[in-house]
Amino acid sequence: MSGVSDKTKALKERRSRIIEAALSCFLEYGYNQTGIRQIAKRAGISLGNLYNHFRSKEDVLAEIAVLEQQELQPYQQMLADHDEPMTTLMLFTTGYATYTATSEYVVLSIEIAGEAVHNAEIASLFRANRLVLVNALCGVLKKGTVGKCFRSFTDLEQTAELILDTIEGYALREHLTPGKQKIGTAELKEFIRNATSL
Amino acid sequence: MSGVSDKTKALKERRSRIIEAALSCFLEYGYNQTGIRQIAKRAGISLGNLYNHFRSKEDVLAEIAVLEQQELQPYQQMLADHDEPMTTLMLFTTGYATYTATSEYVVLSIEIAGEAVHNAEIASLFRANRLVLVNALCGVLKKGTVGKCFRSFTDLEQTAELILDTIEGYALREHLTPGKQKIGTAELKEFIRNATSL
């Protein structure tokens, strides 16, 4: 009965504790600079036991990449829910920019991208994360185009990609700039509005 | 007489051979996955001798980051030379996008960014590279704004940064997309033209 369920729950908790520990290590030291021992210690389990839950260090990173996708769900929702396309786009821009400018997001993305270059599996996970957003954004752009509040784009999907490129490029730069002059997203929104409105 | 000059030249050549070797290793395997031994072997020198030319592995990366700045000079020139602002911007967009979408540029940027997160010195080099372009781009935007072929921007510098963000975000995505459907820069140019033109 609940015995089995308890066991399952306990297992899931173990897994997530490992993931949490790994994530905090990766953010603090970087993926390559983090050792398996470190992760196990921070997760409060033994070194060998970690291998009962994950097959390798890379596996842990892959799972983190998957979980990152779930973090994107709120922003995907934003794009699905609202009615007025430009308002929707602006709300999304603010939200997504704020999230992606997070230290956590930037550092993790760089680490994952670094791995993706030499690792096809990670790369496709990375890409899958984005496609979800691209598709949702395409829906908004289409509605706006039909509704005459957006330009008519030569290539809808490419435009959606470019919007994300801009936001993500902005977030990356924002975080890597040493001066850290916290800029709001006002200019970013203006830029994207200009690029899309009639 | 020429003896001294020969010596100096030989030394510079050694240095640059090391840099070349390191660069090709970093591109192939990544910064962290590349060993000093590998670099030395590829440069055709002994392991210990590498340390007569560079104080550490990090030092090598730092020098590569500096040299990368010089690679940006042609694009900086593009922004300085031409007269018609929008034409200039479009030419720059094509050129810079093509360059930054280079496998070499993307991979190296990710590696450098990855280091920059945990290393202030590298971070400031990274930032310096960009500032040069931002300033040159500001000049073009200003001329275009005065000449009424660009919008009037709330913040010129931020707009310049966002243009670069878009191009770099595009280049990064282009390279990390597994399918590798080679897309031209047409959509990108359209996007940036829309974002800047009246």
Place this chain on the structure above:
Amino acid sequence: MSGVSDKTKALKERRSRIIEAALSCFLEYGYNQTGIRQIAKRAGISLGNLYNHFRSKEDVLAEIAVLEQQELQPYQQMLADHDEPMTTLMLFTTGYATYTATSEYVVLSIEIAGEAVHNAEIASLFRANRLVLVNALCGVLKKGTVGKCFRSFTDLEQTAELILDTIEGYALREHLTPGKQKIGTAELKEFIRNATSL
């Protein structure tokens, strides 16, 4: 059951095998000239595994220094057991001089002293070893002073230290003298008897 005990015993044995191996290396080549690899090989374990038992090479030396203290116990006993103070002192002198003139003791002491100069932790271990003997010797001197078979010393503790200084200085010199003309401890005993008797 005995399973746990067996494991513990096996672990202790591993540790002591490492210590033994390290000791024999240090005696043969000196602390600095001995490599971790050498110790591991002589202990019959892998290089990496050594670091599961000791955190560093220095740690190994520290443990050896601790164990050396236990070697002093017989001489401490000598000072505690007997009744007639001068007889006790003479017996101790012979015993302690014989032990400290051992090649093993001298070489190890020099190595440890060499480390102690630059390393506070080792230095305090070194000192702790001696204090045990000083205190025991103080007891004998006190009894002898009261019993009128020793002089009355201005400072009991200092006298005890000086007796040890003499014995240890003698042992060190004896060992470092190349000619190696084996001298007995007769002169040494005479010297110390003169220095302490009425």
Place this chain on the structure above:
Amino acid sequence: MSGVSDKTKALKERRSRIIEAALSCFLEYGYNQTGIRQIAKRAGISLGNLYNHFRSKEDVLAEIAVLEQQELQPYQQMLADHDEPMTTLMLFTTGYATYTATSEYVVLSIEIAGEAVHNAEIASLFRANRLVLVNALCGVLKKGTVGKCFRSFTDLEQTAELILDTIEGYALREHLTPGKQKIGTAELKEFIRNATSL
């Protein structure tokens, strides 16, 4: 004429600058922890040039050991000059104890002793240094024995050695004791006086 002499003088100065540099390094970091590069840099000459003056690192240490002997000359003088044997012995004890308790002397002696264990050449230098003092001290003891102010010793030379052992053992201990409670030489003199006087 003076040209040759100047050259010779300049050379000697180079040598002594190297020695000085090496000495300060050895005292600060220890013999094994000091690199040839470090010595050359501190001496203000090039790495390769050091090998024009000394054949090896060991050679440098050997020369330092030789120079140390010259430092002992004042104490040898003390033993030769004065008339009243016990006064002479006491003066020597104070002087030699003060010198050998010097941080410089202790550290250097340990380093040299450490090398001497595995290196016959260094060992014999080490021994030679001492013999000079032993002989001078023998002279004093003989005069004192004849003059009835000292005991009659079974073995004069051994007694001289033991006096030095005591002083050196005292100096070594004094320096390695962490608490560093600066003790005077009063107790030491008393100890040696007792050991030698009638």
Place this chain on the structure above:
DNA sequence: CATGAATGAGTCTTCATTCAT
């Protein structure tokens, strides 16, 4: 499921010394 000892190739860096200039 849980442990941590075991592995040995891997890490970056420093070593004393040589040699061409």
Place this chain on the structure above:
DNA sequence: AATGAATGAAGACTCATTCAT
């Protein structure tokens, strides 16, 4: 005499992973 580039073995230590318990 003077330079410092060149050598490559050796330095201590960490790595991800496996395996017996």
